[in-house]
Amino acid sequence: MSRVGQAGFSSAAPGSTVWRNTRPVTVGLIGAGVMGADHARLLSGSVSGARLGGVCDVDETRARRVVEATGARVLPDPFALIADDDIDAVLVASSDPTHEAYVLAAIAVGKPVLCEKPLAPTVDGCQRIIDAETAYGSRLVTVGFMRRYDPGYVELKQALDDGVIGAPLVLHCVHRNPANSPGQPSAAVITNSAVHELDVSRWLLGEEIVEATVHTPRPAAAAGGTADPQLLVLRTASGALVDIEVFVNAGYGYEVRCELVGESGTVELGMPSPTVQRRAGVIARPLAMDWRPRFAEAYRRELQDWVDSVRLAAPAAFSPAATAWDGFAATYLAQACVRALETGAPVTIDLPSRPKLYEP
Ligand code: ISE
Numbered sequence: 470m471s472r473v474g475q476a477g478f479s480s481a482a483p484g485s486t487v488w489r490n491t492r493p494v495t496v497g498l499i500g501a502g503v504m505g506a507d508h509a510r511l512l513s514g515s516v517s518g519a520r521l522g523g524v525c526d527v528d529e530t531r532a533r534r535v536v537e538a539t540g541a542r543v544l545p546d547p548f549a550l551i552a553d554d555d556i557d558a559v560l561v562a563s564s565d566p567t568h569e570a571y572v573l574a575a576i577a578v579g580k581p582v583l584c585e586k587p588l589a590p591t592v593d594g595c596q597r598i599i600d601a602e603t604a605y606g607s608r609l610v611t612v613g614f615m616r617r618y619d620p621g622y623v624e625l626k627q628a629l630d631d632g633v634i635g636a637p638l639v640l641h642c643v644h645r646n647p648a649n650s651p652g653q654p655s656a657a658v659i660t661n662s663a664v665h666e667l668d669v670s671r672w673l674l675g676e677e678i679v680e681a682t683v684h685t686p687r688p689a690a691a692a693g694g695t696a697d698p699q700l701l702v703l704r705t706a707s708g709a710l711v712d713i714e715v716f717v718n719a720g721y722g723y724e725v726r727c728e729l730v731g732e733s734g735t736v737e738l739g740m741p742s743p744t745v746q747r748r749a750g751v752i753a754r755p756l757a758m759d760w761r762p763r764f765a766e767a768y769r770r771e772l773q774d775w776v777d778s779v780r781l782a783a784p785a786a787f788s789p790a791a792t793a794w795d796g797f798a799a800t801y802l803a804q805a806c807v808r809a810l811e812t813g814a815p816v817t818i819d820l821p822s823r824p825k826l827y828e829p
């Protein structure tokens with residue numbers, strides 16, 4: 470019997486709103502860095518039906534700072550946290566190379582796990598997670614591609630699905646960060662940043678990417694040798710095109726833009742700020758300096774949906790949550806784009822077929 474069943478989170482029909490468990494879901498957090506601290510704050514104040522039960526980080530002082538005022542325990546060992554009887558579900562926000570081991574450990578004890586992107590940095594690592602989840606027999610893994618919960622992206626997808634702009638032809642994406650770590654490998658511009666657009670393209674368009682080319686202008690002086698910006702051009706199975714300008718040393722702020730061009734109209738994300746400032750001779754809209762304020766509502770909705778799905782022991786009806794298969798696909802596409810960057814030539818992408826467990 471699954472740990473979910475043992476904990477009292479018994480199966481419910483998808484779409485049912487009857488909570489099978491009235492006590493809050495006790496979440497164990499691995500990783501108390503920038504994203505872990507943000508998740509802890511949301512779990513403690515903005516998400517209903519959950520409590521933070523334990524936190525583990527390689528830096529114990531950082532973990533202590535995060536649990537202050539929450540009543541949660543600091544656990545020294547991530548695997549002990551995963552196995553702990555008090556922990557119902559696991560949130561992985563540690564460094565990318567550690568994700569696979571923690572997700573596999575959560576599957577081994579039958580606990581739901583929300584893993585920050587990437588699911589694993591390598592395709593083989595993602596495949597091992599798919600194999601473990603398939604052997605377990607039901608889905609436990611969610612990948613933190615939070616843009617699927619952003620109100621703007623959700624409305625954009627709704628417009629497409631409602632037929633408001635006709636069949637999609639071109640998706641234009643822009644993804645800019647003010648600055649990144651000096652010496653960042655050129656591949657990381659794709660695997661760490663553009664990977665969001667790779668996921669969002671599949672999710673929005675509801676089809677797979679079959680070819681990728683990556684173009685690079687002369688690198689920006691601020692990029693310190695990294696190939697930045699990059700222009701990714703993708704072709705989908707039905708023949709639509711996706712272009713992604715990713716520029717992680719853009720200097721001026723954090724900005725994400727997206728416009729979908731259809732046969733009879735276009736739809737694009739609105740301005741991120743609801744206010745307009747007039748001052749010192751300019752009309753301006755405030756811009757965030759990193760992704761947390763820009764996607765604050767998306768992170769909140771993502772966590773709430775995950776907690777609700779744990780309480781229901783089933784995904785909520787119409788949940789946009791990314792599965793382990795979506796995590797696999799994102800890493801697979803990112804690696805293909807890295808090959809396209811390195812060779813300068815188009816790369817054909819033949820994503821393996823979706824295992825039965827992940828069929829809609
Ligand atoms: C970061 O890791 C993220 O996931 C952000 O959403 C993205 O915008 C940024 O470029 C990444 O470094």
